[in-house]
Amino acid sequence: MPTAKELLAEGRARLTAAGVAAPALDARLLLQHAASLATADLVAYPEMAVSAPAAVTFHTLVERRALREPVSKIIGMREFFGREFEVSRAVLDPRPDSESLIELCLAIIDTHGARQVLDLGTGSGNLLLTLLAERRHLTGLGIDLSQEALKIAFRNATALGLVSRCDLMCGRWFEPVAERFDLIVSNPPYIETAVIDSLQPEVRLFDPRKALDGGPDGLECYRAIAGEAASFLAPGGHVAVEIGDGQDAAVTQLFNKNGFESAGKGLDLSGKPRALAFRSV
Numbered sequence: 001m002p003t004a005k006e007l008l009a010e011g012r013a014r015l016t017a018a019g020v021a022a023p024a025l026d027a028r029l030l031l032q033h034a035a036s037l038a039t040a041d042l043v044a045y046p047e048m049a050v051s052a053p054a055a056v057t058f059h060t061l062v063e064r065r066a067l068r069e070p071v072s073k074i075i076g077m078r079e080f081f082g083r084e085f086e087v088s089r090a091v092l093d094p095r096p097d098s099e100s101l102i103e104l105c106l107a108i109i110d111t112h113g114a115r116q117v118l119d120l121g122t123g124s125g126n127l128l129l130t131l132l133a134e135r136r137h138l139t140g141l142g143i144d145l146s147q148e149a150l151k152i153a154f155r156n157a158t159a160l161g162l163v164s165r166c167d168l169m170c171g172r173w174f175e176p177v178a179e180r181f182d183l184i185v186s187n188p189p190y191i192e193t194a195v196i197d198s199l200q201p202e203v204r205l206f207d208p209r210k211a212l213d214g215g216p217d218g219l220e221c222y223r224a225i226a227g228e229a230a231s232f233l234a235p236g237g238h239v240a241v242e243i244g245d246g247q248d249a250a251v252t253q254l255f256n257k258n259g260f261e262s263a264g265k266g267l268d269l270s271g272k273p274r275a276l277a278f279r280s281v
Protein backbone atom coordinates (compact mmCIF):
# COMPACT_ATOMS: atom_id res chain seq x y z
CA MET A 1 0.00 0.00 0.00
CA PRO A 2 1.34 3.50 -0.81
CA THR A 3 2.09 5.96 1.97
CA ALA A 4 0.32 9.30 2.29
CA LYS A 5 3.62 11.05 1.57
CA GLU A 6 4.12 9.13 -1.68
CA LEU A 7 0.58 9.83 -2.85
CA LEU A 8 0.91 13.53 -2.02
CA ALA A 9 4.14 13.75 -4.01
CA GLU A 10 2.50 12.03 -7.01
CA GLY A 11 -0.57 14.25 -6.80
CA ARG A 12 1.48 17.40 -6.50
CA ALA A 13 3.59 16.47 -9.53
CA ARG A 14 0.50 15.69 -11.65
CA LEU A 15 -1.24 18.93 -10.68
CA THR A 16 1.90 21.01 -11.22
CA ALA A 17 2.19 19.56 -14.73
CA ALA A 18 -1.46 20.45 -15.36
CA GLY A 19 -0.83 24.11 -14.45
CA VAL A 20 -2.94 24.10 -11.27
CA ALA A 21 -2.21 27.16 -9.09
CA ALA A 22 -1.83 25.48 -5.66
CA PRO A 23 -0.81 21.87 -6.41
CA ALA A 24 0.42 20.90 -2.93
CA LEU A 25 -2.63 22.25 -1.11
CA ASP A 26 -5.04 20.74 -3.60
CA ALA A 27 -3.33 17.33 -3.48
CA ARG A 28 -3.59 17.39 0.30
CA LEU A 29 -7.29 18.32 0.28
CA LEU A 30 -8.06 15.59 -2.24
CA LEU A 31 -6.13 12.96 -0.28
CA GLN A 32 -7.93 13.97 2.92
CA HIS A 33 -11.23 13.59 1.10
CA ALA A 34 -10.35 10.29 -0.61
CA ALA A 35 -9.01 8.66 2.55
CA SER A 36 -11.25 10.43 5.11
CA LEU A 37 -8.26 11.94 6.89
CA ALA A 38 -7.85 15.15 8.87
CA THR A 39 -5.06 17.65 8.14
CA ALA A 40 -3.50 16.73 11.48
CA ASP A 41 -3.30 13.04 10.42
CA LEU A 42 -1.26 13.93 7.35
CA VAL A 43 1.05 16.26 9.26
CA ALA A 44 1.62 13.86 12.16
CA TYR A 45 1.80 10.59 10.20
CA PRO A 46 3.05 11.28 6.64
CA GLU A 47 4.32 7.67 6.40
CA MET A 48 0.91 6.14 7.15
CA ALA A 49 -0.27 3.55 4.66
CA VAL A 50 -3.30 4.50 2.57
CA SER A 51 -5.65 1.68 1.58
CA ALA A 52 -5.66 0.61 -2.07
CA PRO A 53 -9.29 1.73 -2.68
CA ALA A 54 -8.58 5.16 -1.16
CA ALA A 55 -5.45 5.48 -3.31
CA VAL A 56 -7.48 4.67 -6.45
CA THR A 57 -10.09 7.25 -5.46
CA PHE A 58 -7.32 9.80 -4.84
CA HIS A 59 -5.87 9.25 -8.32
CA THR A 60 -9.33 9.69 -9.87
CA LEU A 61 -9.86 12.95 -7.99
CA VAL A 62 -6.42 14.22 -8.97
CA GLU A 63 -7.23 13.56 -12.63
CA ARG A 64 -10.43 15.60 -12.26
CA ARG A 65 -8.44 18.45 -10.71
CA ALA A 66 -5.89 18.17 -13.53
CA LEU A 67 -8.80 18.88 -15.89
CA ARG A 68 -9.20 22.06 -13.81
CA GLU A 69 -12.35 21.14 -11.91
CA PRO A 70 -12.16 23.14 -8.63
CA VAL A 71 -11.48 21.18 -5.45
CA SER A 72 -14.75 22.49 -3.98
CA LYS A 73 -16.77 21.00 -6.83
CA ILE A 74 -14.87 17.70 -6.63
CA ILE A 75 -15.49 17.28 -2.91
CA GLY A 76 -18.93 18.97 -3.16
CA MET A 77 -18.29 21.42 -0.34
CA ARG A 78 -17.05 25.01 0.07
CA GLU A 79 -16.47 26.94 3.27
CA PHE A 80 -18.03 30.41 3.35
CA PHE A 81 -18.00 32.77 6.34
CA GLY A 82 -17.01 29.86 8.61
CA ARG A 83 -19.75 27.45 7.51
CA GLU A 84 -19.76 24.58 5.04
CA PHE A 85 -21.99 24.80 1.97
CA GLU A 86 -22.81 22.02 -0.45
CA VAL A 87 -21.85 23.05 -4.00
CA SER A 88 -22.11 21.44 -7.43
CA ARG A 89 -21.84 22.45 -11.05
CA ALA A 90 -25.35 23.92 -10.70
CA VAL A 91 -24.14 26.77 -8.50
CA LEU A 92 -21.46 29.44 -8.45
CA ASP A 93 -18.57 28.45 -6.22
CA PRO A 94 -18.98 30.91 -3.30
CA ARG A 95 -16.04 33.34 -3.33
CA PRO A 96 -14.11 34.65 -0.32
CA ASP A 97 -14.58 38.17 -1.75
CA SER A 98 -18.35 37.84 -1.22
CA GLU A 99 -17.70 37.88 2.52
CA SER A 100 -17.33 41.68 2.21
CA LEU A 101 -20.99 41.80 1.06
CA ILE A 102 -21.94 39.83 4.19
CA GLU A 103 -20.02 42.29 6.42
CA LEU A 104 -21.78 45.22 4.73
CA CYS A 105 -25.20 43.58 5.16
CA LEU A 106 -24.58 42.77 8.82
CA ALA A 107 -23.65 46.41 9.47
CA ILE A 108 -26.92 47.54 7.80
CA ILE A 109 -28.97 44.94 9.71
CA ASP A 110 -27.45 45.94 13.04
CA THR A 111 -27.73 49.70 12.43
CA HIS A 112 -31.21 49.78 10.91
CA GLY A 113 -32.85 46.76 12.55
CA ALA A 114 -33.70 44.88 9.35
CA ARG A 115 -35.85 41.76 9.83
CA GLN A 116 -36.75 40.48 6.33
CA VAL A 117 -34.12 39.78 3.68
CA LEU A 118 -34.56 39.07 -0.03
CA ASP A 119 -31.62 37.41 -1.86
CA LEU A 120 -31.79 37.73 -5.66
CA GLY A 121 -29.81 35.00 -7.45
CA THR A 122 -29.32 32.92 -4.32
CA GLY A 123 -27.35 30.06 -5.95
CA SER A 124 -26.12 27.78 -3.15
CA GLY A 125 -27.88 30.09 -0.68
CA ASN A 126 -24.56 31.08 0.86
CA LEU A 127 -25.41 34.79 1.24
CA LEU A 128 -28.96 34.43 2.54
CA LEU A 129 -28.21 31.48 4.82
CA THR A 130 -25.11 33.13 6.26
CA LEU A 131 -27.14 36.23 7.15
CA LEU A 132 -29.90 34.11 8.73
CA ALA A 133 -27.34 32.09 10.66
CA GLU A 134 -25.50 35.20 11.86
CA ARG A 135 -28.65 37.04 12.98
CA ARG A 136 -31.26 34.73 14.46
CA HIS A 137 -34.12 37.27 14.26
CA LEU A 138 -34.05 37.40 10.43
CA THR A 139 -36.33 35.65 7.96
CA GLY A 140 -35.52 35.48 4.28
CA LEU A 141 -36.53 34.64 0.72
CA GLY A 142 -34.06 33.42 -1.90
CA ILE A 143 -34.84 33.65 -5.62
CA ASP A 144 -33.06 31.93 -8.47
CA LEU A 145 -33.76 31.12 -12.12
CA SER A 146 -32.21 27.70 -11.65
CA GLN A 147 -34.25 24.88 -10.07
CA GLU A 148 -31.04 22.87 -9.69
CA ALA A 149 -29.44 25.68 -7.71
CA LEU A 150 -32.52 25.95 -5.49
CA LYS A 151 -32.30 22.25 -4.64
CA ILE A 152 -28.75 22.83 -3.38
CA ALA A 153 -29.85 25.95 -1.47
CA PHE A 154 -32.63 23.95 0.18
CA ARG A 155 -30.21 21.22 1.24
CA ASN A 156 -27.89 23.87 2.67
CA ALA A 157 -30.79 25.47 4.55
CA THR A 158 -31.66 22.06 5.97
CA ALA A 159 -28.07 21.27 6.97
CA LEU A 160 -27.79 24.62 8.75
CA GLY A 161 -31.14 24.23 10.53
CA LEU A 162 -32.56 27.33 8.81
CA VAL A 163 -35.51 25.92 6.85
CA SER A 164 -38.10 27.42 9.20
CA ARG A 165 -36.82 30.96 8.55
CA CYS A 166 -36.08 30.64 4.83
CA ASP A 167 -38.23 30.46 1.68
CA LEU A 168 -36.85 29.65 -1.75
CA MET A 169 -38.62 30.42 -5.04
CA CYS A 170 -37.85 29.97 -8.71
CA GLY A 171 -38.15 32.92 -11.10
CA ARG A 172 -36.55 35.95 -12.71
CA TRP A 173 -35.43 38.51 -10.12
CA PHE A 174 -38.57 40.06 -8.53
CA GLU A 175 -41.07 38.08 -10.63
CA PRO A 176 -42.19 35.66 -7.84
CA VAL A 177 -41.90 38.28 -5.06
CA ALA A 178 -45.10 39.62 -3.46
CA GLU A 179 -43.84 41.32 -0.27
CA ARG A 180 -41.56 44.15 0.71
CA PHE A 181 -38.21 43.60 2.43
CA ASP A 182 -35.95 45.59 4.75
CA LEU A 183 -32.85 44.39 2.91
CA ILE A 184 -32.42 43.21 -0.68
CA VAL A 185 -29.07 41.51 -1.24
CA SER A 186 -27.67 40.24 -4.53
CA ASN A 187 -24.48 38.96 -6.06
CA PRO A 188 -25.76 38.97 -9.64
CA PRO A 189 -23.88 37.75 -12.72
CA TYR A 190 -21.58 40.65 -13.66
CA ILE A 191 -19.00 39.37 -16.15
CA GLU A 192 -19.11 40.91 -19.63
CA THR A 193 -20.31 38.24 -22.07
CA ALA A 194 -17.27 38.59 -24.34
CA VAL A 195 -14.86 38.05 -21.42
CA ILE A 196 -16.28 34.75 -20.20
CA ASP A 197 -14.39 32.55 -22.65
CA SER A 198 -11.07 34.03 -21.49
CA LEU A 199 -11.67 33.28 -17.79
CA GLN A 200 -9.66 30.55 -16.09
CA PRO A 201 -10.99 27.03 -16.77
CA GLU A 202 -12.09 26.54 -13.14
CA VAL A 203 -14.62 29.35 -13.66
CA ARG A 204 -15.52 29.16 -17.35
CA LEU A 205 -16.00 25.37 -17.39
CA PHE A 206 -17.39 24.69 -13.90
CA ASP A 207 -19.44 27.72 -12.80
CA PRO A 208 -22.84 27.89 -14.55
CA ARG A 209 -22.87 30.42 -17.37
CA LYS A 210 -26.06 31.97 -16.04
CA ALA A 211 -24.21 32.69 -12.80
CA LEU A 212 -21.51 34.61 -14.70
CA ASP A 213 -23.00 36.36 -17.71
CA GLY A 214 -23.86 39.99 -17.00
CA GLY A 215 -24.59 40.85 -20.64
CA PRO A 216 -22.51 42.87 -23.12
CA ASP A 217 -21.35 45.47 -20.57
CA GLY A 218 -21.67 43.27 -17.44
CA LEU A 219 -24.35 45.58 -16.00
CA GLU A 220 -27.59 44.05 -17.27
CA CYS A 221 -28.59 42.46 -13.95
CA TYR A 222 -27.90 45.68 -12.01
CA ARG A 223 -30.20 47.52 -14.46
CA ALA A 224 -32.98 45.01 -13.80
CA ILE A 225 -32.51 45.07 -10.02
CA ALA A 226 -32.07 48.85 -9.66
CA GLY A 227 -35.10 49.44 -11.90
CA GLU A 228 -37.49 47.46 -9.70
CA ALA A 229 -35.98 47.42 -6.21
CA ALA A 230 -37.90 50.43 -4.88
CA SER A 231 -41.22 48.58 -5.31
CA PHE A 232 -40.03 45.72 -3.09
CA LEU A 233 -38.35 47.68 -0.28
CA ALA A 234 -40.02 48.48 3.04
CA PRO A 235 -39.73 52.12 4.18
CA GLY A 236 -36.10 52.85 5.13
CA GLY A 237 -34.96 49.64 3.41
CA HIS A 238 -31.58 49.01 1.78
CA VAL A 239 -30.20 47.25 -1.29
CA ALA A 240 -26.71 45.73 -1.12
CA VAL A 241 -25.00 44.28 -4.19
CA GLU A 242 -21.67 42.70 -4.98
CA ILE A 243 -19.86 44.27 -7.94
CA GLY A 244 -17.05 43.23 -10.25
CA ASP A 245 -13.68 44.90 -10.52
CA GLY A 246 -14.06 48.50 -11.76
CA GLN A 247 -17.89 48.54 -11.72
CA ASP A 248 -18.17 50.86 -8.69
CA ALA A 249 -18.97 54.09 -10.58
CA ALA A 250 -21.25 52.54 -13.21
CA VAL A 251 -23.36 50.59 -10.70
CA THR A 252 -23.61 53.63 -8.38
CA GLN A 253 -24.80 55.72 -11.34
CA LEU A 254 -27.45 53.12 -12.22
CA PHE A 255 -28.86 53.12 -8.70
CA ASN A 256 -28.69 56.95 -8.52
CA LYS A 257 -30.71 57.14 -11.76
CA ASN A 258 -33.37 54.97 -10.11
CA GLY A 259 -33.75 57.18 -7.04
CA PHE A 260 -31.18 55.62 -4.68
CA GLU A 261 -28.27 57.17 -2.80
CA SER A 262 -25.13 55.42 -1.58
CA ALA A 263 -25.36 53.95 1.91
CA GLY A 264 -22.07 52.13 2.38
CA LYS A 265 -19.29 50.21 0.69
CA GLY A 266 -17.41 46.95 1.35
CA LEU A 267 -13.84 46.29 0.22
CA ASP A 268 -12.51 42.94 -0.96
CA LEU A 269 -9.37 41.21 0.28
CA SER A 270 -7.22 43.34 -2.03
CA GLY A 271 -8.81 46.60 -0.83
CA LYS A 272 -11.01 47.22 -3.91
CA PRO A 273 -14.72 48.12 -3.66
CA ARG A 274 -16.62 44.81 -3.92
CA ALA A 275 -19.97 45.54 -2.28
CA LEU A 276 -22.19 48.63 -2.51
CA ALA A 277 -25.24 49.58 -0.44
CA PHE A 278 -28.03 51.97 -1.42
CA ARG A 279 -31.20 53.40 0.09
CA SER A 280 -34.06 55.36 -1.44
CA VAL A 281 -33.50 59.11 -1.52
Ligand SMILES: C[S@@+](CC[C@H](N)C(=O)[O-])C[C@H]1O[C@@H](n2cnc3c(N)ncnc32)[C@H](O)[C@@H]1O
Nearest residue numbers: 092094121122123144145172173187188210211
Ligand atom coordinates in the same frame (compact mmCIF):
# COMPACT_ATOMS: atom_id res chain seq x y z
C1 LIG B 1 -23.10 35.16 -9.34
S1 LIG B 1 -24.26 33.90 -8.90
C2 LIG B 1 -24.42 34.21 -7.16
C3 LIG B 1 -24.73 32.98 -6.35
C4 LIG B 1 -24.64 33.21 -4.82
N1 LIG B 1 -25.59 34.20 -4.39
C5 LIG B 1 -23.25 33.64 -4.43
O1 LIG B 1 -23.07 34.81 -4.06
O2 LIG B 1 -22.29 32.83 -4.50
C6 LIG B 1 -25.73 34.55 -9.59
C7 LIG B 1 -26.98 33.71 -9.44
O3 LIG B 1 -28.06 34.42 -10.08
C8 LIG B 1 -28.88 33.51 -10.76
N2 LIG B 1 -29.56 34.28 -11.80
C9 LIG B 1 -29.10 34.70 -12.99
N3 LIG B 1 -30.02 35.41 -13.65
C10 LIG B 1 -31.11 35.44 -12.85
C11 LIG B 1 -32.40 36.03 -12.96
N4 LIG B 1 -32.75 36.74 -14.04
N5 LIG B 1 -33.29 35.85 -11.96
C12 LIG B 1 -32.94 35.13 -10.85
N6 LIG B 1 -31.73 34.56 -10.68
C13 LIG B 1 -30.82 34.72 -11.67
C14 LIG B 1 -27.94 32.43 -11.27
O4 LIG B 1 -28.63 31.24 -11.53
C15 LIG B 1 -26.93 32.35 -10.12
O5 LIG B 1 -27.33 31.35 -9.19
